[in-house]
Amino acid sequence: MLVRLILFRILESLPTILGVVTLVFFLLHLVPGDPVDALLGETALAADKEALRKAMHLDEPLFSQYTQYISGLTQGDWGKSIINQRDIWTLITERLPATAQLAATSLLLAIFLALPLGMIAARFQGKAQDTAAMTFSLLGVSIPNFWLGPMLMLVFSVFLGWLPVSGMDASGSIILPTIAMGTALAAVLSRMARASWLESMQSDAIRTARAMGVSESTLWWKHSARMTAIPVVTMFALQMGAVLGGAVITETVFDWPGLGLLTIEAIQRRDYPLVQGCVLIIALFYVLTNLLADLLNLWLDPRQAMTIIMDTA
Amino acid sequence: MQSVNGHAVDLHQVLSGSTSTHWLGTDALGRDILSRLAEGIGLSFSVAVSVITVCAMIGISVGMLAAWLGGWVDSVLMRFVDIVLSFPGILLAIALAAVLGPGVENLIFALAAVGWVGFARLTRAQVLSLRHAPYIEAAIASGQNTIHIATKHLLPNIAAPLLIEASFGLAAVMIGEAGLSFLGIGIQPPDASLGTMIREGSQLMLVAPMQVFYPGLMLFLLVMSANIAGDALRDYWDVRSKR
Numbered sequence: 001m002l003v004r005l006i007l008f009r010i011l012e013s014l015p016t017i018l019g020v021v022t023l024v025f026f027l028l029h030l031v032p033g034d035p036v037d038a039l040l041g042e043t044a045l046a047a048d049k050e051a052l053r054k055a056m057h058l059d060e061p062l063f064s065q066y067t068q069y070i071s072g073l074t075q076g077d078w079g080k081s082i083i084n085q086r087d088i089w090t091l092i093t094e095r096l097p098a099t100a101q102l103a104a105t106s107l108l109l110a111i112f113l114a115l116p117l118g119m120i121a122a123r124f125q126g127k128a129q130d131t132a133a134m135t136f137s138l139l140g141v142s143i144p145n146f147w148l149g150p151m152l153m154l155v156f157s158v159f160l161g162w163l164p165v166s167g168m169d170a171s172g173s174i175i176l177p178t179i180a181m182g183t184a185l186a187a188v189l190s191r192m193a194r195a196s197w198l199e200s201m202q203s204d205a206i207r208t209a210r211a212m213g214v215s216e217s218t219l220w221w222k223h224s225a226r227m228t229a230i231p232v233v234t235m236f237a238l239q240m241g242a243v244l245g246g247a248v249i250t251e252t253v254f255d256w257p258g259l260g261l262l263t264i265e266a267i268q269r270r271d272y273p274l275v276q277g278c279v280l281i282i283a284l285f286y287v288l289t290n291l292l293a294d295l296l297n298l299w300l301d302p303r304q305a306m307t308i309i310m311d312t313a
Numbered sequence: 314m315q316s317v318n319g320h321a322v323d324l325h326q327v328l329s330g331s332t333s334t335h336w337l338g339t340d341a342l343g344r345d346i347l348s349r350l351a352e353g354i355g356l357s358f359s360v361a362v363s364v365i366t367v368c369a370m371i372g373i374s375v376g377m378l379a380a381w382l383g384g385w386v387d388s389v390l391m392r393f394v395d396i397v398l399s400f401p402g403i404l405l406a407i408a409l410a411a412v413l414g415p416g417v418e419n420l421i422f423a424l425a426a427v428g429w430v431g432f433a434r435l436t437r438a439q440v441l442s443l444r445h446a447p448y449i450e451a452a453i454a455s456g457q458n459t460i461h462i463a464t465k466h467l468l469p470n471i472a473a474p475l476l477i478e479a480s481f482g483l484a485a486v487m488i489g490e491a492g493l494s495f496l497g498i499g500i501q502p503p504d505a506s507l508g509t510m511i512r513e514g515s516q517l518m519l520v521a522p523m524q525v526f527y528p529g530l531m532l533f534l535l536v537m538s539a540n541i542a543g544d545a546l547r548d549y550w551d552v553r554s555k556r
Contacts, residue, residue, distance in 0.1 A: 016395060016396060142537035142540050144488050146512075147528075147529030150511070240401075242401065253515070263404075263407070267498065279405070290399075
């Protein structure tokens with residue numbers, strides 16, 4: 001039954017994926033402005049403009065362009081970059097590992113900071129430790145990563161000389177971008193972890209376990225931790241969007257050669273098919289992360305699976 | 314604060330430190346940093362308020378329509394909301410702003426295009442919870458028209474969570490606007506935006522570190538103030554947290 005439910009969830013995400021593809025296509029095609037003018041300039045020769053328009057299939061009806069785009073995607077053809085005529089999928093896969101590496105280290109940093117902080121804040125609710133943890137959370141969500149990045153560079157690279165300023169070739173070059181990208185995520189997750197831990201510790205299950213003589217440490221580490229994990233996993237998946245969107249800015253600040261920097265380079269060169277490809281791949285990752293979080297929640301909380309089965313029966 | 318013109322270029326005063334005329338010094342074109350900060354804060358705030366106003370108007374209308382009419386209207390509107398929510402908001406705003414081109418109006422459009430969905434979802438949930446409240450049923454039974462019910466009965470009763478959303482939204486939009494300006498696709502020079510000032514300051518970090526420090530600090534304080542206001546409003550209206 002659980003396998004069928006997982007398959008159902010996967011199938012359910014297909015219309016969302018189609019919707020995302022459609023929205024990306026129409027957003028970049030319906031907004032005012034002619035990409036040919038943007039590329040060649042308004043003073044270019046009419047013949048040159050026409051040739052480029054034909055090469056980009058912009059002379060065809062919009063719906064025809066859309067069906068061609070969808071048909072190309074289903075066959076693995078993401079189109080070609082206008083600037084260097086390289087396959088967009090190849091360009092994306094070349095940059096993907098760098099972004100994946102940065103996203104993974106940022107998420108790990110966020111988890112290792114947020115969960116203990118959330119727990120300490122909940123354990124010492126209303127005391128100095130709670131205030132300190134929640135102050136960190138407030139500062140973390142308020143600090144823009146495109147300012148935190150230069151500040152970290154200034155202190156750790158320029159003044160102290162401990163870490164490289166930018167790029168990804170030197171050893172330790174991942175540390176500063178990780179801190180810049182992971183701080184806000186840690187701040188949001190620690191707040192969510194605190195709230196979840198407090199709520200779970202007030203639940204009937206924990207009250208009963210406490211009445212049965214279960215030790216406080218077992219209550220915190222074994223029983224409450226599992227209950228806390230469910231909303232934290234959901235929030236974690238939701239924050240993936242912020243992480244991936246934030247990658248565009250963080251990678252620009254640190255000259256980190258990932259998908260985010262590729263997106264900005266494509267924007268600066270007005271390479272719209274490449275912009276479209278980059279936005280689409282990041283959005284698809286986001287949809288898949290949410291799907292994974294849904295599935296993980298079903299595993300963590302079998303009651304959710306039962307509710308869905310009862311509703312769909 | 315703006316007794317000195319923030320646009321006045323003075324090439325004899327390039328990157329000067331703190332003086333009696335220029336309290337926070339000058340930038341690479343000799344313009345007064347304090348005046349530019351004041352202008353940047355004003356611009357950031359006015360863009361943020363405009364975006365939140367547009368988002369609230371669209372989101373509240375869509376949310377109310379979906380909840381009130383239900384059926385296929387609700388399904389279609391909410392599926393669209395789900396799809397927009399499937400994107401990392403800042404990424405969609407970056408793509409839109411890049412295609413639309415620089416300018417304040419385009420920036421407001423790009424940020425509003427991704428920001429309204431939060432209001433729509435929240436409004437729909439709130440209206441659904443009030444849809445069958447006795448006073449709403451009474452208003453319907455007394456023959457009041459739908460717009461009157463929406464504006465006089467529903468809106469005042471869902472205002473609290475919407476104000477909380479607006480406060481946190483203000484913080485997010487201020488970061489979003491500065492982020493787009495930092496990337497060069499938002500507010501353009503010579504207009505002062507905190508984002509463009511951070512970008513210009515980053516390029517001078519080795520010779521004049523305060524050029525990046527001041528605008529970032531201002532943005533950080535602005536965003537933190539909006540977040541604190543959001544927290545305070547939530548604590549004030551959240552019954553559970555008072556128990």
